[in-house]
Amino acid sequence: MIGIDYAQGLAAMKAALPAQHQAVLMTLADRLADNLRTERLYGSTETRRAERAAIIYELNDLALQVLGVSFNELCMGCPVVQPGKSAPSTAALALPKLSPATASKDTLPPATAPRPDPLSPTRAGAPSSEESYPLAVTPLRVFPTLEICILPRQEAGYPVDLIWDDPNSPEVQVFGRGYLSADLIPWVSTGDWEADGRRLFTALVTDPHVLRAWANVEGDAAQRRICLNIDEAACELQLLPWELLYDRGFLAANNNTPFSRLMPASGEWPDVLPQPPVRVLVAVANPRNLQDYNLAPLPDTQVTALTQVSLTHIHFEVLPAPVTLACIGEALHEGEYQALHIMAHGKFSQRSGEGALLLQDIAGNACVISDADMVNMFNHLDVQQRPRLVFLAACESAAHTSTVAFAGVGSRLGRGGVPMVIAMQDQVSMYTAQRLSEVFYKRLAAHGVVDLALNEARAMLYVERAADQHVPLLYMRPGSGRLWHN
Numbered sequence: 001m002i003g004i005d006y007a008q009g010l011a012a013m014k015a016a017l018p019a020q021h022q023a024v025l026m027t028l029a030d031r032l033a034d035n036l037r038t039e040r041l042y043g044s045t046e047t048r049r050a051e052r053a054a055i056i057y058e059l060n061d062l063a064l065q066v067l068g069v070s071f072n073e074l075c076m077g078c079p080v081v082q083p084g085k086s087a088p089s090t091a092a093l094a095l096p097k098l099s100p101a102t103a104s105k106d107t108l109p110p111a112t113a114p115r116p117d118p119l120s121p122t123r124a125g126a127p128s129s130e131e132s133y134p135l136a137v138t139p140l141r142v143f144p145t146l147e148i149c150i151l152p153r154q155e156a157g158y159p160v161d162l163i164w165d166d167p168n169s170p171e172v173q174v175f176g177r178g179y180l181s182a183d184l185i186p187w188v189s190t191g192d193w194e195a196d197g198r199r200l201f202t203a204l205v206t207d208p209h210v211l212r213a214w215a216n217v218e219g220d221a222a223q224r225r226i227c228l229n230i231d232e233a234a235c236e237l238q239l240l241p242w243e244l245l246y247d248r249g250f251l252a253a254n255n256n257t258p259f260s261r262l263m264p265a266s267g268e269w270p271d272v273l274p275q276p277p278v279r280v281l282v283a284v285a286n287p288r289n290l291q292d293y294n295l296a297p298l299p300d301t302q303v304t305a306l307t308q309v310s311l312t313h314i315h316f317e318v319l320p321a322p323v324t325l326a327c328i329g330e331a332l333h334e335g336e337y338q339a340l341h342i343m344a345h346g347k348f349s350q351r352s353g354e355g356a357l358l359l360q361d362i363a364g365n366a367c368v369i370s371d372a373d374m375v376n377m378f379n380h381l382d383v384q385q386r387p388r389l390v391f392l393a394a395c396e397s398a399a400h401t402s403t404v405a406f407a408g409v410g411s412r413l414g415r416g417g418v419p420m421v422i423a424m425q426d427q428v429s430m431y432t433a434q435r436l437s438e439v440f441y442k443r444l445a446a447h448g449v450v451d452l453a454l455n456e457a458r459a460m461l462y463v464e465r466a467a468d469q470h471v472p473l474l475y476m477r478p479g480s481g482r483l484w485h486n
Contacts, residue, residue: 263415457472
């Protein structure tokens with residue numbers, strides 16, 4: 001079918017749908033954008049076409065139920081007749097489009113006959129008017145993304161590809177390849193975080209191809225998501241403190257440049273919530289025999305500071321002691337939690353590249369839980385029981401080794417499919433863990449974007465000159481970032 005214009009259809013729906021349906025539309029629009037982006041990067045497959053057909057089926061159903069016209073027809077320019085509203089503009093929604101060659105092969109699924117609408121205002125308990133709907137509607141928008149791909153070492157150094165995915169552009173742009181000098185390995189810190197960040201950024205953009213690409217991207221969009229994608233065969237580069245990258249300021253502490261380390265997408269995980277609140281399961285492991293490990297108990301103030309913050313869009317539920325792996329799994333199985341927050345002591349072996357958390361056994365004593373145990377627990381949960389975000393407030397939960405790819409609890413969880421994992425790449429003070437968590441959830445409650453909220457929390461640590469300000473990092477799979485659409 002030739003002439004498909006998804007942006008036109010979505011813009012028409014956004015202009016015409018009542019407020020109580022906008023959150024559902026946002027979810028479908030983001031899923032469609034992610035599908036198109038993946039196809040542009042990696043090509044069309046039967047699976048991707050089937051996924052897109054399912055999304056368009058839902059859009060057809062929503063449009064027919066509420067507007068009396070199908071999404072197919074809206075994509076073809078059929079107007080929605082609504083008194084007092086002007087015709088929608090495709091500029092109202094930035095969405096990747098298919099190239100003409102791909103669009104001619106793409107077929108929209110047929111529109112279906114109307115079915116009872118589960119979101120209908122006439123349903124018992126549902127809002128009866130736009131005024132009573134609890135969430136303000138914000139414009140649909142897909143954040144531009146700069147992906148920094150660093151490949152295995154060659155004679156000239158580490159190849160660097162910059163991929164620019166601007167939703168306002170019809171194509172993903174791959175800039176000419178540059179090289180990162182191998183002289184950065186081994187990395188030796190000066191102890192001056194700003195100086196280290198400047199040195200790391202200078203090394204990244206020394207190659208003229210990379211510098212030119214960086215300048216082009218910066219000129220196109222001051223606000224952009226930055227995703228660092230380090231190849232498995234270049235795992236020694238994971239040891240570098242990329243969260244210190246400094247370009248007129250720390251990129252990982254700037255609300256214009258949400259920063260994350262990219263994890264490959266694998267496994268099925270729950271969709272983004274159409275609306276808050278987000279339920280967070282808080283698990284605090286305080287074994288009674290920590291002195292046997294020369295470790296201090298976690299202070300109760302960490303839990304109090306986190307859970308007593310009144311956040312409209314986030315609800316915390318504390319798991320009762322003892323905090324065993326089985327208890328965490330059972331709680332996730334019984335309740336639908338979108339996030340899991342674990343406070344515990346962690347450890348990491350540089351020799352084996354294996355990480356672990358000190359949880360509890362049934363008697364309340366310390367129990368070493370390996371990264372493999374954690375991944376296995378998640379794999380035994382049904383899709384809707386798996387949290388989209390795991391926050392590991394535990395030392396060395398994101399530690400790395402130069403010989404083992406995806407080492408440590410955090411990266412193993414990310415590699416295992418968890419869409420977003422916040423973890424610590426070194427020792428972290430109790431104050432930093434508490435302050436980071438407190439600010440992160442406050443900012444997350446404001447907008448629902450995980451990488452942006454973590455940047456804002458890091459910024460607070462930088463302002464307070466915390467010695468371990470660069471320790472928190474975020475692993476994120478492509479297309480993630482939001483916990484809900486507001």
